[in-house]
Amino acid sequence: xxxxxxxxxxxxxxxxxxxxxxxxxxxxxxxxxxxxxxxxxxxxxxxxxxxxxxxxxxxxxxxxxxxxxxxxxxxxxxxxxxxxxxxxxxxxxxxxxxxxxxxxxxxxxxxxxxxxxxxxxxxxxxxxxxxxxxxxxxxxxxxxxxxxxxxxxxxxxxxxxxxxxxxxxxxxxxxxxxxxxxxxxxxxxxxxxxxxxxxxxxxxx
Numbered sequence: 001x002x003x004x005x006x007x008x009x010x011x012x013x014x015x016x017x018x019x020x021x022x023x024x025x026x027x028x029x030x031x032x033x034x035x036x037x038x039x040x041x042x043x044x045x046x047x048x049x050x051x052x053x054x055x056x057x058x059x060x061x062x063x064x065x066x067x068x069x070x071x072x073x074x075x076x077x078x079x080x081x082x083x084x085x086x087x088x089x090x091x092x093x094x095x096x097x098x099x100x101x102x103x104x105x106x107x108x109x110x111x112x113x114x115x116x117x118x119x120x121x122x123x124x125x126x127x128x129x130x131x132x133x134x135x136x137x138x139x140x141x142x143x144x145x146x147x148x149x150x151x152x153x154x155x156x157x158x159x160x161x162x163x164x165x166x167x168x169x170x171x172x173x174x175x176x177x178x179x180x181x182x183x184x185x186x187x188x189x190x191x192x193x194x195x196x197x198x199x200x201x202x203x204x205x
Contacts, residue, residue, distance in 0.1 A: 028167030
């Protein structure tokens with residue numbers, strides 16, 4: 001199914017804006033796997049998706065989760081945001097609600113792409129925060145790769161600032177089947193953290 005026209009229109013406008021207002025460098029486009037897959041990125045500010053989603057293929061639509069209580073707090077948001085791939089979650093103690101979990105697996109089961117910020121909160125230019133284990137469970141249970149993305153420079157913005165986006169090789173959930181689930185989840189989370197941290201270190205260097 002093709003993405004809604006509104007989604008395509010908005011992402012094209014956003015790409016034009018960020019490309020003209022900032023000095024954006026994107027590397028690793030050849031590493032983007034075939035759908036379905038999960039994009040896992042570090043999270044410096046609320047506008048990080050604007051520097052990630054427009055540089056991935058337009059199809060399929062890239063879904064992003066957002067807190068129901070803060071982002072879906074107006075009627076117009078509840079009507080508009082689902083049209084551009086944003087769906088509500090109500091996390092409790094770091095875990096998603098049942099509806100949010102269903103949406104995650106439905107997106108991946110239909111061959112879609114999901115953008116996740118596994119830190120769970122903004123790092124605001126500091127070192128990568130500990131990653132939530134959900135990214136590991138999602139990849140393992142859905143059997144899809146994780147595409148690690150490191151974004152540098154969005155902690156604070158001003159015109160023509162340099163923003164660097166690095167897309168790493170996909171991480172496959174290919175752990176031995178005899179490993180217990182918790183060990184496989186931890187291994188997946190560690191691989192994602194290592195990939196994002198390495199990319200951020202290269203950018204800072």
